[in-house]
Structures are given as structure tokens and as C-alpha cells.
Amino acid sequence: MKAAILKTLNAPLSIEQMPDPSAGTGEVIVDVVAAPVLSYAKEVFSGERRYPIELPIVPGCGAIGRVRTIGPDATHLQTGDWVFCDPTVRSRDDALMPDIVLQGWSARGEGGNQLQRYFHDGPFAEQIRVPTENAVPIGAIDPADAARWCALNTLLVPYGGLLASDLRAGEILLVSGATGNFGSACVAVALAMGARCVVAPGRNAQALEDLARRFGERVRTVLLSGDEATDRERMQRAAPGPIDCVMDLMPPSVPATTVRAAVMAVRPYGRVVLMGGVGMLGGAGLELPYPWIMRNDITLRGKWMYPTQAVTLMTGLIRGGLLQLGHFDVTTFALDDANEAVAYAAANGGPFRMTVICPAR
Template structure:
């Protein structure tokens, strides 16, 4: 199979031929149809992010594809099924605190054993993935396959919104709304039936774009950096008490915007913090 290989950090990807994946029990081989490119991929490939990549490898995490072959323990998936390849690979011998790797991208702590099994990512014609990571998405229009790649992005804030127990009709503030995951959180919250989403941020262009896309159920707030002033602006933007807050700011944002957002929630409201650090997600 053809694959785009990263041989050394800082070098360009090279298209080469790799051996086809060898199917085993508990695994599925998927023909990759389409994959997204991370906005910070250059930082990963250059080595700036210091990810635990075992080079050379075909990198990139997650893909939309079609099942090529299944192991003997698969009972639902069949050849030809459209699937979302979940890049989060967990070891199977500790359900409470499994070792985790993002296939083709990074690992938490030491490089775990599942890295050697799920080494190559989706910058290849085929992927070998754990059976539980090949998630059927039903019959789709092949022309729409690229749009399904958004699942990787949308599922991150969705986990935080589930933790916040967002209910239809409620008002939620999404701290970090102008970022990659934050703007996805706006879309997911509205899709879940939020009555109003308050979207604070410093990026005016992005705030304008969010307002254009999502209409009257979205209230944008331009942040000044002053904690007290920003807190009042966010509260005033809401049509009523703030039922919950989803904080999806990166750790580099500091504590000031985090505290300002958290203090807007009503009494007995809820707050959820979703952190993406080195591509490992905690809620």
C-alpha cells in the first residue's frame, strides 16, 4: 500500500510503499477514503510538540473509510461498511485506567504496547485498527465522506457537554468559543437543543463568523482581558441565568478567563472543564 511517511522530525513527508496490514483477532483492516489534516500538524511533524512518535511512520489520527476485512471475532461489521476510525486506542487489560495512544499521533506517558500494534495512522491507503475503534456510520454518500471527518473534532466538546448535563432550552457559555474545539462546541451545543449559547473570545473575526453561521441563538462577547468586566459582559449577553459553562480553553490561556467564565454560572448551575493536552483529552 502507498503511505505518506514521516521519517525524521522536520523532514517532508515521503510517499512510499508499505506492507499491507496483516489482520489478526480483534482487528479490522480499513481502506482509508478520506482524512483531515490537523491545524497544528506542522508542529507535530517538525518535532516542536515533542510527541512520542516512533519514526518512521504514517502519521495522522482518525479517518473515514470502508471495511476491507474483519477478524474472526467481529459479528456486526462486514466488508464494505462505512466506518469512522476512532484514533483513541486503549489497552484492554485495565478497564479503569488503560494505557492510551492516539493512533498515528501521540501517547500518554510512556509509549504503550498498543502503539506497536496500531503504529501507522491514516496517511496510508489502509489502516489496521482495533475492532471496537471501527465504528459503523451507516450508508453515506461518498461525496460527503470528507464532511464526516468532523466527527474527530465534534466528539471532544460533546463529551464535555454530556458531563455538564446540558438540557434542551438551557443557556450555556462556552469559554474558548473561537478556538478549534470551542467553535465545534458551539455547533454541538446548538445541535443538542441549547436555547442560547454565549460565545466569548478575543478573535473578532471568528466571533463575527460564528454569529453569521448560527444566528439568533448565539450571543458573542468580545473579551477585554479584565476579569470583572468580562464576567459582567458575559452575564449580560445571556437572556437569563447561565445554566452551565463548558470551559475548553487550552492550558496556555491561564486562569483569568477560566475564572471569569466559571463565575457567570447561576446558583446550582454546572461547569465542565475539557482539557486537550498533547491530544489527550480529559473531562
């Protein structure tokens, strides 16, 4: 099969032939139809983002494809089924504390590194081998729509946080980082789940205007000033009632004070979910006052990625017409043009924008 291979950091992907993968027990081979190119892929491949990957590797993170071969223990999948190749691979020998990797993308810890050495290569190729449970059926689709279904890759991350938050229909959500790639997706998903209103703060006035245009009065935008107390008051005033839940999706470059302004806008007995990156690049972490958390009975939790059932549930939101993939603008590239795709994604990232590699193109 043909694949794009990262052999060394800070070097172009090499487009060449490599052996087809083969499926064993608990594995599925999928013909890749569309694979998203993350906007920061260039930073990973250059080594600027110090991701713990072992080279050479066929990179990528998630894909839409059709089942080519199933292992002997598969009982529902059939050859030709359309599936989402979930990149979140979990070890199977510890249900309580599984090691988790993003196939073709990153790993953490020795257990994660060991898992990644086996489920190593990602979807920048004509075929990919994935664990059976990671080939999740999405139902029949028009092949021309496969690239747009790659939006699952973005939508699922905030969906995992929203499931963890126990967001209920009719509640008010605040999305910290609403003008970013994952934050804007979080707004769309929360509305699809029945949120009464989503408070969307941010510094990018144009992106805030776009959110208001797309989703109407159920989104209340707040232009941030940079002053913690002022911004918190503005967010609370923008909401039509007490804020039930706060979802933080801020990137590592954002000051902790910006995150705290949003987190502490939540009502007493409210919930906060942290999925962002504050402190990951050094600098101050997120300081929250112990008395405020305790006396106001605040539920605070972290969340990374999403549970295994999330793909099926999100597919239901899309099939039911509650979540529109049409929000996403998609630019596609052939596998031979993978390096151009990586450069394009870096220069054209942002809310509701996707770059996709289509190996069969």
C-alpha cells in the same frame, strides 16, 4: 500500500510503499477514503510540540473509510461498510483505568507507549488497521461526501465534554474559547443537543460575527476586554438567564485569568468541564477559590476526548438533521501531496475549516 511516513522530526513526510496491514482477532482493516490533517500537524512533525511518538510512523488522527477485512470475532461489521476510524484507542485489560492513545498521533505513559507500539500507524495511508470497536459504522454515504464526514474528528471532542457535563435541552451553556476550532464546533454541537442559548465569548470580532451569522439568536457573542471582572459581568449579562454550564476549550497560550472569568460566570449549582490546555506549556495554572466552589455547590470536572458510544450518538445527530456538516469548508489533497496538505492546514486553520487527505484520489 502507499503511505506517508514520518521518519525523522523536522523532515518532510516520505511517500512510499509499505506492506499492507493484516487483521488478527479483534482487528479490522479499513480502506482509508479521507483523513483529516490537523492544523497543528506541522508543529507535531517538526518537534515543536513534543508529542511522545516513536518513529518511523504513519501519522494522522482519525479517518473515514470502508471496511476491507474483518477479524474472526466481528459479529456486525461487513466488508464495504462505511466507518469512522476512531483514533482513541483504549487498552482492553483494565476497564476501570484503561491506557488511552491517539493512534498515529500521541501516547502517554509507559502503558500508552506499549499500546501505541502495536496500534502504531495512522491513516495517512491507503489502509489502516484498527481495533474492531474503533471501526464505528456511520451508514451509507456518497463517496464524494467522505471528506466532509471528517468533521466528526473535530465535533467529537467537544461532544465528549458536553456529554460529561450532562447538558440538557433548554439549558444555557457558555463556551470558553468559542472562536477556536474546537470551541466553534462546541457551539454547533450544543445547539444540536437542544441548548436554549450558547454564550460565545472571544477576542476575534470577525469569528464572533461569523458564529452569530451561522446560528442566529441562540448564540450570544461577547467581545472580551481582557479584564477578568468586566468580562465575567459581560458574559453573565449576555445570557438570557443564569448560566447552567461552562465548557472550557481554551488553548495553552491563553492566560488563566481569561479562563477563570468564564468558569466563575456559572450559576450556583452549575457545572464546569475543563478540556483546554491552560498551564500545559508552563506558567500559571487555573486558580479557583475553594469557598466559591464549596458554597455554591459547583460541579467541576476534567474531560479528555469522548466515550466509546459518542461516535454513534453523533452520527445520529447528523442523520437526524440536527447537526449540519455543511458548516465545514473542506480542501482536499492526494496522498502524494501530503506535505503540501500539512503546510496548507497550518496556514489555513480556524473555525469550520478542514484540510483532508484522500488516498484514493
